[in-house]
Amino acid sequence: MPRGVPGQRAFDAARRTLRWAAVLAVASTISPWAGAQALLDFSGAEKAAILSFGPWPPPAVADASNRWRMRAAVVEYGRSLFLDTGLSRDGTVSCATCHDPGRAFQDARAVAQGRAAGVRNTPTLLDVADRRWFGWDGAHDSLWAASLAPLLDPREMDSKPQALASRVRDVPARASAFRAAFGIPPPADDEELVVHLAKALAAFQATLRSPRTPFDRFRDALARGDRHEAARYPLAAQRGLRLFIGEARCSVCHAGPAFTNDEFADIGLPFFVAGGGVDAGRHGGLTKLLASPLNRLGRFNDAGAAGDPRALLTRHLKIEPRHFGEFRVPGLRQLARTAPYTHNGSLATLEDVVRHYDQLDEERLHADGERILRRLNLGAAQAADLVAFLRTLGD
Numbered sequence: 001m002p003r004g005v006p007g008q009r010a011f012d013a014a015r016r017t018l019r020w021a022a023v024l025a026v027a028s029t030i031s032p033w034a035g036a037q038a039l040l041d042f043s044g045a046e047k048a049a050i051l052s053f054g055p056w057p058p059p060a061v062a063d064a065s066n067r068w069r070m071r072a073a074v075v076e077y078g079r080s081l082f083l084d085t086g087l088s089r090d091g092t093v094s095c096a097t098c099h100d101p102g103r104a105f106q107d108a109r110a111v112a113q114g115r116a117a118g119v120r121n122t123p124t125l126l127d128v129a130d131r132r133w134f135g136w137d138g139a140h141d142s143l144w145a146a147s148l149a150p151l152l153d154p155r156e157m158d159s160k161p162q163a164l165a166s167r168v169r170d171v172p173a174r175a176s177a178f179r180a181a182f183g184i185p186p187p188a189d190d191e192e193l194v195v196h197l198a199k200a201l202a203a204f205q206a207t208l209r210s211p212r213t214p215f216d217r218f219r220d221a222l223a224r225g226d227r228h229e230a231a232r233y234p235l236a237a238q239r240g241l242r243l244f245i246g247e248a249r250c251s252v253c254h255a256g257p258a259f260t261n262d263e264f265a266d267i268g269l270p271f272f273v274a275g276g277g278v279d280a281g282r283h284g285g286l287t288k289l290l291a292s293p294l295n296r297l298g299r300f301n302d303a304g305a306a307g308d309p310r311a312l313l314t315r316h317l318k319i320e321p322r323h324f325g326e327f328r329v330p331g332l333r334q335l336a337r338t339a340p341y342t343h344n345g346s347l348a349t350l351e352d353v354v355r356h357y358d359q360l361d362e363e364r365l366h367a368d369g370e371r372i373l374r375r376l377n378l379g380a381a382q383a384a385d386l387v388a389f390l391r392t393l394g395d
Contacts (some may be wrong), residue, residue, distance in 0.1 A: 039231040040238045047222055049245040054219045056257050057209050058130065063297055064303035065142050069203045077181035078204030080149060081197060088115065088157035095201065098122045104337040105208060110345030114156035118272040121345035124338045127331060129206035132262040136327045136343040137285025141314045143205060145294040148198035165190035195300045210333045228349065238390025247273040248376055248378065249385065259332035259393065266325045267373065268364040269342060284324035286319045336394040350387050358383060
């Protein structure tokens with residue numbers, strides 16, 4: 001029967017459902033933490049690909065646009081601001097409300113819930129300082145600009161620059177805390193003062209580094225030729241890793257030590273949001289970024305646009321039709337602790353994520369440009385192995 005016939009579609013759907021029931025059954029019997037006593041015969045190319053995911057952690061890198069980022073007093077001041085509900089309009093919401101330190105700095109919700117419900121999933125803040133663009137749509141080109149946005153967003157903390165500035169400037173204890181952190185009095189310009197608060201928040205968030213993982217121990221053992229230590233890495237995870245860098249092609253986008261290429265992609269998810277609206281993704285994010293006075297080309301870049309190499313990236317950005325519906329490729333570290341997944345929180349488990357790519361509707365993807373994503377069509381054991389590998393990317 002031709003694949004386009006409705007009866008065939010129903011048959012295919014039933015077959016996929018049965019196959020994924022088998023995946024869940026197999027996955028439930030595999031412990032990614034049990035020590036293996038064997039090592040797959042990885043090829044030279046496979047070893048090179050595996051080594052490219054480290055070493056971890058990477059060294060801290062300064063941000064030219066934020067001269068306060070590595071100042072200890074500013075980091076500590078930023079930590080206090082992160083926990084301060086007084087930064088929200090009604091005193092009920094702090095940064096930690098959505099970015100809960102006890103939940104890998106996210107909130108385990110499908111979409112964020114600040115003073116009102118949002119439309120996107122709350123991403124973890126672990127390793128956020130390494131990113132090139134910030135937010136699911138890349139609407140910010142610095143961590144400090146991204147930190148200011150939720151303070152002002154009506155759905156999140158719903159404050160105003162004047163209120164935030166007055167709160168610091170007009171209360172002696174808060175003005176003193178600001179002076180102790182920055183070594184200067186609170187600026188008279190409201191916007192300048194609020195940007196300082198955002199840069200303090202960014203300085204704190206830049207310290208949030210995810211811990212080393214079983215995968216890192218395996219990767220480093222391979223690097224030094226320690227086959228005995230490498231063989232302790234579970235065989236299921238080894239097989240899943242081979243899929244990840246090979247047949248499944250996951251590493252095309254999830255590359256490097258943080259398992260992300262820091263770019264944006266359409267992965268075939270619907271663009272529609274609650275209430276009938278549309279989330280334009282990277283297309284809308286670029287529009288906001290290029291119009292923002294807080295981008296790296298603006299007056300609040302501490303190095304100036306000419307003195308900040310990353311400002312060049314912003315200067316040469318162009319909005320193209322293909323950007324519609326693209327969202328940030330997330331890093332995969334601590335993945336098991338940051339469910340649910342994707343920009344809209346629509347995939348509840350790692351099994352759901354693998355199932356999405358296994359059964360990918362390629363017709364939903366953009367037709368222009370190079371097509372990277374393909375339906376995986378994995379067997380049950382392969383899918384379970386891939387999940388086993390992903391779980392070893394957490395502590």
